[in-house]
Amino acid sequence: MLLVRRPRRHGLDGRLRVKVVVDFDVCASNAVCMGIVPEVFEVRDDGFLYVLDEHPPEALRDRLREAVRSCPTGAITLVDDD
Numbered sequence: 001m002l003l004v005r006r007p008r009r010h011g012l013d014g015r016l017r018v019k020v021v022v023d024f025d026v027c028a029s030n031a032v033c034m035g036i037v038p039e040v041f042e043v044r045d046d047g048f049l050y051v052l053d054e055h056p057p058e059a060l061r062d063r064l065r066e067a068v069r070s071c072p073t074g075a076i077t078l079v080d081d082d
């Protein structure tokens with residue numbers, strides 16, 4: 001019998017197996033992403049966006065995807081981190 005292992009979408013620690021990557025060259029620091037996932041994105045008083053957690057917990061998956069879709073400059077990508 002052939003067993004096929006499905007790849008896990010998150011690690012054993014409950015963290016997503018993707019990395020949050022922001023292209024700071026195109027980020028407009030408008031804080032749209034911060035409004036959706038403040039646990040991960042923060043625009044500070046210096047006007048720059050900071051990624052607080054590059055490997056967020058699984059529970060944030062849907063909101064992260066929404067942030068990717070909602071970013072007006074397309075600056076956010078979720079990169080496979082296998």
Ligand code: SF4
Pocket residue numbers: 022026027028029030031032033034041043049070071072073074075076
């Ligand atoms: S939504 Fe996009 S452009 Fe706006 S702060 Fe976040 S990454 Fe930058």
